[in-house]
Amino acid sequence: MKLLFASDSFKGSLSSSKTVELLSKAAKDVFEDVEFSGVSVADGGEGTTDSVIDAMNGEKIYVEVHDPLMNKIKSYYGKFGNKAVIEMAAASGLPLVKQELRNPLNTTTLGTGEMIKDALDKGFTDISIAIGGSATNDGGIGCAKALGVKFLDKDGNEVEGFGRDLDKIVTIDATSIDSRLKDTKITVMCDVTNPLCGENGATYTFGPQKGATKEILPILENGMINYRDLIKKEFNIDADKIQGAGAAGGLGIALKVFLNGEMKSGIDTVLDLIRFDERLEGVDLVVTGEGRTDWQSCFGKVMQGVGNRAKKKNIPAIGLCGSLGKDAEKIFDEGIVSLMTTVDAPMSLDEAIERSEELYYKGAVRMFRFIKAGMSIAK
Incomplete structure (x- = not known):
């Protein structure tokens, strides 16, 4: 299995490159045999x-x-x-x-x-x-x-x-x-x-x-x-x-x-600049995400852009996000097949930001274990 990591930054806590680092660690810890790569992404705004x-x-x-x-x-x-x-x-x-x-x-x-x-x-x-x-x-x-x-x-x-x-x-x-x-x-x-x-x-x-x-x-x-x-x-x-x-x-x-x-x-300009379509070659699953997913995520944001590029190549994309807001499910029309959150208990925004790396890594592990379970069922 080959994975591609392409997440937006989590404003105030995680850079796009840090999400790649944490996803890579989690993938190594969960899967015995997996190939992966990652790329920093932004939507044309800050970063x-x-x-x-x-x-x-x-x-x-x-x-x-x-x-x-x-x-x-x-x-x-x-x-x-x-x-x-x-x-x-x-x-x-x-x-x-x-x-x-x-x-x-x-x-x-x-x-x-x-x-x-x-x-x-x-x-x-x-x-x-x-x-x-x-x-x-x-x-x-x-x-x-x-x-x-x-x-x-x-x-x-x-x-x-x-x-x-x-x-x-x-x-x-x-x-x-x-x-x-x-x-x-x-x-x-x-x-x-x-x-x-x-x-x-x-x-x-x-x-x-x-x-x-x-x-x-x-x-x-x-x-x-x-x-x-x-x-x-x-x-x-x-x-x-x-x-x-x-x-x-x-x-x-x-x-x-x-x-x-x-x-x-x-987002389309950035994806073209970083040759994103080329990076999708041979990929089985894309992992993307952002700090908060809601209805606005469908208007020129990273998850929409990444999801639609993956969808064109019939590659499923999933989102690991800090939290979900109003009408977050609308992103399912943009090539994203599932969403998971990093926050695992009631907590303040300040605490979520302070513990962002820990929460993101644990969320990635949970996500990959679900994927691994699905692979076992498929066998």
Whole structure:
């Protein structure tokens, strides 16, 4: 029997690579004769760069960039071969801004653009960008500015590139954008479908979690409407008709308009990057999982992606998860044939996180013993 381990991380406790380590130990302890391999996986959000580096024996490229508040920080992106993998959150993410300082009027995606520019400087011609977890609502103008796009006010001066600057723009000049971009494949990992403006747009959907108050939201939205109208006027692109335009505070539309980025599912992009389909060859069973499985697991998450890839090759996939929530059984329509939990008794979340390695290993042993029992019945 040949097993493949491909689990998401358990937020706050286990990395994807740690689940592979624990599953490997449990498989050795339960089965007399079993072949297995494992791969780190992420869904295009937090941890994507590290997962791809780990899965593909890539490396980190360290770079100094500006964080959302324009402080200089040292961050990194990933590389393997001629491909670069960038998480916008590593430069422009919400965790980089202290709670009391969160205000999307005052944040910028400039650092994300600086990462992209560094990748171009190093000769990469295939760049994948994960755009979850942003602290920004600047429409991506900071990112585009770092790559040569000029956003000019009524006096012909360049705006700084913060969320508060969107309503000041009267002209967009993309003639000086980095010429290397035209020969570079840009893939945007994005699983949200929100338009740029409106009640389901970038500002009203995601602004509050980034620190936008009821007073700030209309200011941001008016700026975004001005930006949208300029894009329509100067590039003949209707941002409200492009799925994902409002992702990451509007970074989605900037990557589409100025970099000709292709929007793709985050988990599918990651699975393609790590050559997951090739790893399924000869496999009899896939083990995946995540910290909590519920109805949201069917919308661009790791278990859905892994389960459907396995299903296409008629390979059963099972999930070992921290806990199960509302409508968790919906994942059975996505190639997952069974679910087990690591938690083995009533306990608080803090205790489950503190004991995560112990609980995960014991859960893996129970799961593999069930599989072993099934094998005996089959004989």
